[in-house]
Amino acid sequence: MTPTIKDVARRAGISYATVSRALNGKYGVSEETREKILRIAREMNYRPNAIAQGLVNRSTKTVGLVIPDITSPFFPRVALGVEDTMLEAGYSVFLCNTNWNLEREKACLDQLARNQVDGILVSSVAAQAREVEKRMAPGMPLVYLSSYPEGTARSYVRVDNVLGADMAVSHLISRGRRKIIFIGSVQEPYSLEDRLEGFRKALQNGGIAPRDTMIHLGEFREDSGYSIIQGILKSGERPDGIFAENDLIAMGVVSGIRDLGFRVPEDISVIGFDDISIASYRDVQLSTIHQPRYRIGRAAAEIMLEQLARDAREWTTQHKVLEPELVIRGSS
Amino acid sequence: MTPTIKDVARRAGISYATVSRALNGKYGVSEETREKILRIAREMNYRPNAIAQGLVNRSTKTVGLVIPDITSPFFPRVALGVEDTMLEAGYSVFLCNTNWNLEREKACLDQLARNQVDGILVSSVAAQAREVEKRMAPGMPLVYLSSYPEGTARSYVRVDNVLGADMAVSHLISRGRRKIIFIGSVQEPYSLEDRLEGFRKALQNGGIAPRDTMIHLGEFREDSGYSIIQGILKSGERPDGIFAENDLIAMGVVSGIRDLGFRVPEDISVIGFDDISIASYRDVQLSTIHQPRYRIGRAAAEIMLEQLARDAREWTTQHKVLEPELVIRGSS
C-alpha cells in the first residue's frame, strides 16, 4: 500500500541499498543518482518506515513522557517544555497520562518499553524507586520530573519547595503578619513535607515558634480552602496571614475570608503556590510562588538528551533544583 | 541487553517459533511446554519488542492524537477522553502538540506516519482537507476532532456551535435583555462563524434585527474582552447583555463592566462559551455554554476503533455533532 524503499528502488532501476544511502545522505552515491532517487521518492510520497529503521538502528528517536494529570494546571506546560526541547533535537514525544494511579503508571511504562522508546521522563507517583525502575532495562535513560521516588540513583529535576514555602511565609512576615496559618493537603505527601519545612523555617527566622495548631490539612480543591478558613474564623481565631499549599486552596481561602466580611489583604494576607493561570486574572490577583513549569520540562529534556548521547556507563546522575519565584499580587 | 525471544528459547531449550506461539496463546503448544516457557519468560523479565511485532503484524496498536494546544483549558480533557477509550481497547496514544502551527502539525502527522501508528485523531488547524490528507496513506484511519477542514470525506466529532450560541443568546433574551452584543475573536474563524450564526439566529427568533455594529472582534484573551467592553461603555453605548465567544473574553468583560461601576448581572448580563474550570470558581461564577470535552474525545476514539476494526473499504463516514449545555451561574 504505502511505498517501501524497494518500490522506490524498482522505479529508479537501482538497488535498494543505494536508495537507502541516498535517502540518508551517506557517502558513495553520485550526485546524479542521488537527485534522481530523491525526486522519485518525493513523487511516490515515500516515507521511511521508522519501525523498520528502529529495528535495525536500535533507536526509535522517540521518548516517553509520563505525567499524572494532563488536565491539571501544572503538567501541560511542563510537557510543552519537554516536547519543544526534544523536538528541536529530532525526537518525538510519546505522552502518557496516569491519572495519579500507580497501576496505570506501570502500564504506561511497560507500553513505552515495549514500543522501544529511547528514554523515559516520568513524574512518578511511586514512593519507592524500585517500583518504577525494576520494570525498566538498566540501559534505558530515565529522568524524573518534578517528583522522584525514594532510593533512586537516577537524575531528576524539581523545584525547591522548601525555598518556595520559605519565600512565601517570609513575605507574609515582611508584611507584618505574625499569626500565620498553613492550609494544605495530604494528597501529595512529598511536596507537602517540603513546603511544611519551608513554612517552619521561615517562622523560626521570623522569631515565631511553629506549632502544629497552625497547620490545617484538607484537599487540593477550592472548596477545601473555603471551608477550612471559615471553620477557623468562625471559631473565633484571628489569623492575619495564610499560606496555602496551592493556588486552588488559596482562592477558596480568599473567598471564605471575604464571605465572612473580612478584607484581603487588609485584614488577612493570603499567598498560594504554583502560579496557575487563574492567579493572574483581573478579579483574582493572587500572590503566589511561581513554579517555572516550562523550564522544568526543558531542563529534564536536556538531561535526557545528554543521557541519550552517551553510553549508559558514562551517565552522570544529575539533580537539578530550580528556584521558584515570589509573585506579589493583590492578596498580600 | 534486554532479552529477546531467542534468549527465552535458548534457556527453555526449545525453538523460538514455539516460544512465540506460547507467548501469544496460539494453539499447538502442549500445556506443559507453555507453562514452562511462560515461567522462564517471566523470570527473565522478557518483554516482546513491539517494534519487531509491528513490522510483522503491520500494526503497532498505537494511535496518534494531534492537538493544537496542550496548555489550553479545552484540549486536555478531550485528550483524556481519547486516551481512556483507546487504552480500554488495548491501544496506546501518542500525543502531539502543534502550537496552533500548521507547519508543526504537518511535521507531527509525518512523524506519526513514520512511526506507523495505526490511526490518527487530529484537531486540525488546516483550512483545507488536502493539506492534511495528502500526507496520509489512504488506508490510514483518520478522525477529526472538534474542528475539521473544508472538503474532507473523513469522519469528525464536533460540538454544535450554532446551537450553543443560540442557547446563550436566547438565554439572555429570556432574561429580558434586548441590547445584546457579541464579543469574539477571529483567531478561530471556523467556530467564530458558527457562533455568529447562532447569535443572529437567536436575535431574529427574539424579534431583534441583528446588525454588524453588535459584533466586536478582538483576541482570545481576558484583556481583549476587558478593553473592548470598556471602549463600548465609555462611548456612551449601553448594552444590557453580552455574549462572549469564550470564557476568557467573558471574564475580561465582567471585570471591565464592574471596574466602570456597573453591576453584573443587574445592569448587564454576561455569558461565555466553553465552561473552562475557572468559570465555576466561587469568585467568578460565569454563566456559559458547556462543551462536553471528555465526551468529544470518547466519541472520536470510538469512531477510530470502528475504523481500526474494519477494512478501509468498509469505512463509513461518521459525523457526530454533540450538543452543548447551558450553564447558568451568577453573571446572567
Place this chain on the structure above:
DNA sequence: TTGAAAGCGCTAACAT
C-alpha cells in the same frame, strides 16, 4: 507438538 525458514522494511558490512 515442534522445528526450520521465509519475510516484514530497513541499514551496514562486504563485494564488485
Place this chain on the structure above:
DNA sequence: ATGTTAGCGCTTTCAA
C-alpha cells in the same frame, strides 16, 4: 559508485 547479503526480533507458513 553500486550491488549483494546478513540480520535486527518477531510471526507465520510449511515440514517433520
